[in-house]
Amino acid sequence: MREFINYDKSIEILNKIKLNKATTEKKFIIDAIGKVIANDVIADHNSPELPTSGMDGYAIKFDDINNESIKIIDKNPAGSVVESEVINGVCIKTFTGSLMPQGSDTLVPIENVEVFEDTIKITKKVPFGFATRAIGENYAKDEVLIKKGTVIGFAEVGVLASLNIAQINVIVNPTVAIASTGSEILDLGEVQTNEAQIRSSNHLTIEALCKTNGANTLQMGIVEDDIESITNLLETALQKADIVVTTGGVSVGDYDFVQDVIKDKLQAEVLFHGVTIKPGMHILVAIKDGKTIIALPGFAYSSTVCAILYVLPLIYRFRQSNEALPIVKARINEDFPRKMPKTVFTACNVEYTNNEYKINFDGKKKGTSAILTNMLESPALLIQKEDSEDIKKDDLVDILLLNQLK
Ligand SMILES: Nc1nc2c(c(=O)[nH]1)N[C@H]1C(S)=C(S)[C@@H](COP(=O)(O)OP(=O)(O)OC[C@H]3O[C@@H](n4cnc5c(N)ncnc54)[C@H](O)[C@@H]3O)O[C@H]1N2
Ligand code: MOO
Numbered sequence: 001m002r003e004f005i006n007y008d009k010s011i012e013i014l015n016k017i018k019l020n021k022a023t024t025e026k027k028f029i030i031d032a033i034g035k036v037i038a039n040d041v042i043a044d045h046n047s048p049e050l051p052t053s054g055m056d057g058y059a060i061k062f063d064d065i066n067n068e069s070i071k072i073i074d075k076n077p078a079g080s081v082v083e084s085e086v087i088n089g090v091c092i093k094t095f096t097g098s099l100m101p102q103g104s105d106t107l108v109p110i111e112n113v114e115v116f117e118d119t120i121k122i123t124k125k126v127p128f129g130f131a132t133r134a135i136g137e138n139y140a141k142d143e144v145l146i147k148k149g150t151v152i153g154f155a156e157v158g159v160l161a162s163l164n165i166a167q168i169n170v171i172v173n174p175t176v177a178i179a180s181t182g183s184e185i186l187d188l189g190e191v192q193t194n195e196a197q198i199r200s201s202n203h204l205t206i207e208a209l210c211k212t213n214g215a216n217t218l219q220m221g222i223v224e225d226d227i228e229s230i231t232n233l234l235e236t237a238l239q240k241a242d243i244v245v246t247t248g249g250v251s252v253g254d255y256d257f258v259q260d261v262i263k264d265k266l267q268a269e270v271l272f273h274g275v276t277i278k279p280g281m282h283i284l285v286a287i288k289d290g291k292t293i294i295a296l297p298g299f300a301y302s303s304t305v306c307a308i309l310y311v312l313p314l315i316y317r318f319r320q321s322n323e324a325l326p327i328v329k330a331r332i333n334e335d336f337p338r339k340m341p342k343t344v345f346t347a348c349n350v351e352y353t354n355n356e357y358k359i360n361f362d363g364k365k366k367g368t369s370a371i372l373t374n375m376l377e378s379p380a381l382l383i384q385k386e387d388s389e390d391i392k393k394d395d396l397v398d399i400l401l402l403n404q405l406k
Contacts (some may be wrong), residue, residue: 004274004281006386007343014285014310015317017292020242022320024169029160032152034214035170036321043147047138047162051100053081055131058091058120060103060115062128069119076101081316091120100132107131138162150320151214174318176210176311177241178203179220179233181248181258181299186224193272201372202247202296209307212406214323215243215315225249230261238291242318245311251282258295262286267288268293276342277385278305279369299369305345308393308405326404328358329396331379336391346382349376359399375402 005013024038039372055139064070070091076082078097086092086103094100094107109131111392112124139145145163152170160168185200186192200222207217218241224232230249237244250273252358262268275283281303284295294310296303308325316323330350338344349361359380365371380399384391391397 002274006276006278010127010272010275010277010283010285010310010367011251011313012064014314017271017287017314017317018290019318019325020290021033022318023172024209024250025172026167028167029060029152029157029165030116032170033154033157035173036214037146037153037156038148038152038171038320040144040148041160041163041165041168042147043063043139043141043163046136046141048133048135050135052133053094053096053100053107053131054097054133055107055109057093057107057109059086059094060091060106060108061088061104063085063088064091065106065108065122065125065269067122072115072118072120074101079229079237081205088288101132105129105132106129111201147322151318151321151323159305168303171319171321172217173214174242174315175218176215176243176245176315177218177220177237177303178210178245179223179247179364180236180298181223181225181230181233181246183225185222185248190222203297203300203301205300205304205372206245206247206307206311207295209304209405210245210311210315213312213315214319214321221338225255225257226254227261227265228258228386230257231265234261234266234293237295238288243311243314244291244293246293247296247303250295250297259284262288262293262295265335276340277306277309278340280309280346281342282320283310284334285310297369299374301347302369304372304375306401307346308381308402312405326401327383327398328401329398330359332382332391332395332397333358333393336382336384338388338390341386343386345400346384347371348380348399349378350401350403351378352381357399357401359397378403 005182035036063073073090074092076094076098078095082101086101113120129173178204180200184197186197207219210217223229249256266288268286273284282297295302296306319380347360352361364374379402383398
């Protein structure tokens with residue numbers, strides 16, 4: 001009889017798996033999008049380096065704000081350094097992005113003045129320092145702007161470009177090999193020869209999840225439920241990938257060979273086989289040659305939920321990133337009694353209104369763990385911990401936001 005462990009224990013074990021040292025590679029900043037930066041990025045200068053105009057107008061000394069007229073002595077286009085200086089009684093026409101001329105401290109926008117040949121009259125006053133960007137307004141020299149472990153997105157690309165950094169060191173993404181086992185399952189396009197066959201979704205669902213969450217993927221396709229095919233599959237996958245994910249063949253049926261191959265043929269170190277969760281109770285996690293094997297149950301909803309709970313956090317750890325599963329609080333719209341002594345993950349709909357997440361179960365189908373369509377539209381997973389109380393309507397509950405996983 002297998003020993004089932006609880007969810008928290010299984011995650012604790014997963015988090016202790018020793019991973020090979022991450023390697024880094026140099027990437028052009030645009031090619032680094034979605035990758036994890038390996039070093040802190042520190043500003044080597046102030047931005048802006050000198051006080052800079054934030055509007056088109058006239059640079060003056062604030063002392064002169066009440067003057068009847070101020071003489072225009074020069075023009076100061078962006079990108080050039082004006083020689084002349086602002087002293088009392090004079091101003092310099094200055095544009096958005098131009099350095100503030102020497103001696104000036106305030107910018108009066110063109111909308112706030114009337115121009116008479118070479119003088120201005122201020123028709124609407126501004127406070128001291130108006131529309132002048134201080135030194136270091138955007139960032140200051142020596143400020144840590146991007147911390148290592150950050151996933152590169154548009155804002156990071158922009159900040160790196162402003163620092164004149166074209167290439168950065170990023171962590172090489174782990175490779176995840178994926179295969180589905182089962183003699184009844186067909187790959188895309190494969191011809192159906194009898195009514196008992198079904199189309200495999202798991203290998204592609206999991207590839208999609210891994211790809212959008214920071215892994216390189218190696219699609220191994222469909223493998224027959226026999227010892228030899230599964231052994232070949234796992235041996236090949238273990239040579240090429242950091243993590244090997246299979247679906248099917250881990251419960252108690254006569255043809256559930258994945259577990260036999262992992263345990264007996266490969267003699268892998270089984271960390272656990274069986275967790276008190278719903279769905280996915282038969283999940284098996286093992287280590288072979290320093291690689292992690294995650295064998296998931298065959299049902300589509302089970303394997304998807306377990307890939308989210310166990311494969312994604314392992315990918316995040318490989319990437320040494322600050323990523324985590326998006327678990328937030330939400331208000332539930334109905335009573336939800338605890339039905340079994342397990343941690344249960346139930347698909348629900350989520351929306352964000354009036355400053356909080358709200359969940360409901362409208363249109364969600366009830367049945368076995370085969371129902372993947374419950375994850376369409378705006379889905380989340382309600383998390384009911386093994387030792388939790390019955391949930392009551394309007395309680396705040398934990399949910400995992402599926403749409404944020406892409
Ligand atoms: N007597 C018992 N029967 C079952 C138990 C149990 O404890 N005692 N556990 C049930 C639970 S819970 C699950 S989950 C499944 C897990 O079984 P396996 O991991 O061995 O998966 P299979 O039997 O191979 O398949 C289950 C189900 O999923 C369909 N499937 C398989 N592969 C795919 C795929 N790639 N894409 C889509 N659908 C797939 C398959 O046709 C089966 O319907 O065992 C229960 N039984
Ligand atoms: O473990 Mo199964 O995935 O509960 O249906």
